[in-house]
Amino acid sequence: MLQNETVEGSVAFIDxxxxxxxxxxxxxxxxVSMLNDYFDIMVKNKQKPLTVYEVLG
Structure with a gap:
């Protein structure tokens, strides 16, 4: 059986x-080194937990 849950979330599309x-x-x-540096900055500059779900390109 499906149950609902209300959560706060954000989605970012970054080019x-x-x-x-x-x-x-x-x-x-x-x-790869450049991307790792970029993701380190993006993940550390946050106020709440952040999960990178998918990288396309």
């Missing part, structure tokens, strides 16, 4: 400007 050009010209390890 990293120039990412395609960067990813096409830089070695894969540098691109």
């Amino acid at each position: 990293i400007c120039g990412f395609t050009a960067i990813s096409e010209t830089q070695p894969a390890d540098q691109v």
Whole structure:
């Protein structure tokens, strides 16, 4: 049986400007390092727990 629950949530769709050009010209390890740095900043600059559910691209 389905039950409801009310929760507060947010969804963010983020486009990293120039990412395609960067990813096409830089070695894969540098691109991964850049993304890890970016996600570290995004996850640590929060007031409530944050979960990255999916990365597309």
